[in-house]
Amino acid sequence: xxxxxxxxxxxxxxxxxxxxxxxxxxxxxxxxxxxxxxxxxxxxxxxxxxxxxxxxxxxxxxxxxxxxxxxxxxxxxxxxxxxxxxxxxxxxxxxxxxxxxxxxxxxxxxxxxxxxxxxxxxxxxxxxxxxxxxxxxxxxxxxxxxxxxxxxxxxxxxxxxxxxxxxxxxxxxxxxxxxxxxxxxxxxxxxxxxxxxxxxxxxxxxxxxxxxxxxxxxxxxxxxxxxxxxxxxxxxxxxxxxxxxxxxxxxxxxxxxxxxxxxxxxxxxxxxxxxxxxxxxxxxxxxxxxxxxxxxxxxxxxxxxxxxxxxxxx
Amino acid sequence: xxxxxxxxxxxxxxxxxxxxxxxxxxxxxxxxxxxxxxxxxxxxxxxxxxxxxxxxxxxxxxxxxxxxxxxxxxxxxxxxxxxxxxxxxxxxxxxxxxxxxxxxxxxxxxxxxxxxxxxxxxxxxxxxxxxxxxxxxxxxxxxxxxxxxxxxxxxxxxxxxxxxxxxxxxxxxxxxxxxxxxxxxxxxxxxxxxxxxxxxxxxxxxxxxxxxxxxxxxxxxxxxxxxxxxxxxxxxxxxxxxxxxxxxxxxxxxxxxxxxxxxxxxxxxxxxxxxxxxxxxxxxxxxxxxxxxxxxxxxxxxxxxxxxxxxxxxxxxxxxxxxxxxxxxxxxxxxxxxxxxxxxxxxxxxxxxxxxxxxxxxxxxxxxxxxxxxxxxxxxxxxxxxxxxxx
Ligand SMILES: [Zn+2]
Numbered sequence: 001x002x003x004x005x006x007x008x009x010x011x012x013x014x015x016x017x018x019x020x021x022x023x024x025x026x027x028x029x030x031x032x033x034x035x036x037x038x039x040x041x042x043x044x045x046x047x048x049x050x051x052x053x054x055x056x057x058x059x060x061x062x063x064x065x066x067x068x069x070x071x072x073x074x075x076x077x078x079x080x081x082x083x084x085x086x087x088x089x090x091x092x093x094x095x096x097x098x099x100x101x102x103x104x105x106x107x108x109x110x111x112x113x114x115x116x117x118x119x120x121x122x123x124x125x126x127x128x129x130x131x132x133x134x135x136x137x138x139x140x141x142x143x144x145x146x147x148x149x150x151x152x153x154x155x156x157x158x159x160x161x162x163x164x165x166x167x168x169x170x171x172x173x174x175x176x177x178x179x180x181x182x183x184x185x186x187x188x189x190x191x192x193x194x195x196x197x198x199x200x201x202x203x204x205x206x207x208x209x210x211x212x213x214x215x216x217x218x219x220x221x222x223x224x225x226x227x228x229x230x231x232x233x234x235x236x237x238x239x240x241x242x243x244x245x246x247x248x249x250x251x252x253x254x255x256x257x258x259x260x261x262x263x264x265x266x267x268x269x270x271x272x273x274x275x276x277x278x279x280x281x282x283x284x285x286x287x288x289x290x291x292x293x294x295x296x297x298x299x300x301x302x303x304x305x306x307x308x309x310x311x312x313x314x
Numbered sequence: 315x316x317x318x319x320x321x322x323x324x325x326x327x328x329x330x331x332x333x334x335x336x337x338x339x340x341x342x343x344x345x346x347x348x349x350x351x352x353x354x355x356x357x358x359x360x361x362x363x364x365x366x367x368x369x370x371x372x373x374x375x376x377x378x379x380x381x382x383x384x385x386x387x388x389x390x391x392x393x394x395x396x397x398x399x400x401x402x403x404x405x406x407x408x409x410x411x412x413x414x415x416x417x418x419x420x421x422x423x424x425x426x427x428x429x430x431x432x433x434x435x436x437x438x439x440x441x442x443x444x445x446x447x448x449x450x451x452x453x454x455x456x457x458x459x460x461x462x463x464x465x466x467x468x469x470x471x472x473x474x475x476x477x478x479x480x481x482x483x484x485x486x487x488x489x490x491x492x493x494x495x496x497x498x499x500x501x502x503x504x505x506x507x508x509x510x511x512x513x514x515x516x517x518x519x520x521x522x523x524x525x526x527x528x529x530x531x532x533x534x535x536x537x538x539x540x541x542x543x544x545x546x547x548x549x550x551x552x553x554x555x556x557x558x559x560x561x562x563x564x565x566x567x568x569x570x571x572x573x574x575x576x577x578x579x580x581x582x583x584x585x586x587x588x589x590x591x592x593x594x595x596x597x598x599x600x601x602x603x604x605x606x607x608x609x610x611x612x613x614x615x616x617x618x619x620x621x622x623x624x625x626x627x628x629x630x631x632x633x634x635x636x637x638x639x640x641x642x643x644x645x646x647x648x649x650x651x652x653x654x655x656x657x658x659x660x661x662x663x664x665x666x667x668x669x670x671x672x673x674x675x676x677x678x679x680x681x682x683x684x685x686x687x688x689x690x691x692x693x694x695x696x697x698x699x700x701x702x703x704x705x
Contacts, residue, residue, distance in 0.1 A: 185452075186443040186456075187457055190445040193450050245470070246472055249468070251518075251521070258459075263459060263465070265574050275572075276458055283522075
């Protein structure tokens, strides 16, 4: 990807491996916090809770290893204790954000442990950016996976555990937000026509068919005017046809409707006619008989309407 | 069978308010004024009224109009759906009610502040979707911005042009002739304001191929007429204007202005159905008509109606208007009051009133030797028509 060569990305990657910290814990490993954490997490292991098992095995109460990061979280005010480093470990995210990737989501977190932490120990941590991926596109959008490595140390500066924390720093795809979709007058929906409007949401143009005599009919209705059967289904049609007639509407003007507004009466290849807007046409040069094909216009209120454009361009 | 109705019922009273863009009073007031004026014109006391008929879209209930005029016993009341397509329908219903003895004095009325209170031209907007049939049906058009009557007609008009070679100027010739008649009708909104074909062509687009000047006005006003039997009519002060025929029509695969799914959309088969019934009931043919009121909410359908009623061959109405046969001095002057393009848009009932005046001989743009006048109603919808004439 060409983005790899961008200077701002080089600037971000230059921060890889730089160590931030050290940051200290507010409190020593303590039994009340362990008990609350176990309650909240539904952990009932006697090793952490009975005050006896751990002492017998390790000579002290111990904390669940998974609590590793709990001991070094910032307070609600966002501050760390006196003596902690104040450098910003998230510089790299700020650089990426400045370059058009405003959103962030946590992807995963992996921890590894060297030993149990004992009651009364006070730990600290440092962090570094371990990697910045190439630009990737996911269901969420386009951006960069950033992996942060946190190292946790005891008071003797010995490593007690590590955590890899992965983020996706991204921008959402350029898709029209609901507010940007044209708001069109809404059709009334009934049992007779629901298939038509639902079909459009799946980008399918469907026409009612009499299941007794196989005649297509539009607009749909409860009975077949040819054989009087009340039985019907619907079939997806080709979406191809010809302009049978048209009007370019100038008045009244409606919000969400082109001005002027070319509208066609389309005779589909299958023989039925439907009314729909014409797109990619010059309103001054619309030809009856011109071959057209269907497309789908997403409107506000979850309405999708068919539109037709000339086959092979205007 | 229907021939027996020919001439059995007459229009004997005619009333109307002024036509404006802002009446300054309620619709029920307009309705009451027009009904009382029509009864006074007929010389019939309001207490004799025992029937009322109007449009389904009229906002003034029969019971309230009846209460306002001091009516005693109302035995017949009916409403016709389909907007302007109703224009001649109440006359058919009144005719049948009177001819069968169900009612003796029926008043037809239409009153609206269409311009100052609502404006049909704004189209279908801002209505919450529901599963009712009409709402689901509008759903085939309104999400695409096809929300107004003009736009629905435009689709048919464009196909008509494509098939028959009619051009925008042909539609313009209808508008120019109507405005010419309106220019000499003091009751017309466009009194003293004729237009040229160039002005028609230069007027802004509403829904191509319709220019602004292809579209009727939006108006406030009311019109009412009194109908009684032939026998009763002969005792009254006005020269009776006989209903020689009246009919309604809905044709195969009919929709409300969007009958786009028929094998052909360049005709108006519902108008053709009304025409056949009118000629059959009246025993008349197009050559027996001296002047016609052709419903003109939008000019293209005037051409189509000239064809459906048999005044021109299919696709040939363009020649009819190019020769000016519909205009002042033509052999079939059309819409001598100025039509809804020039006089006012009272849903076609002001056109029935003009037909009555032409038969009475009291029209401002009187055609000489009028024996029979054809009146048509709203097009593209289930429609109606009538023929009035002298005895
Ligand atoms: Zn069938």
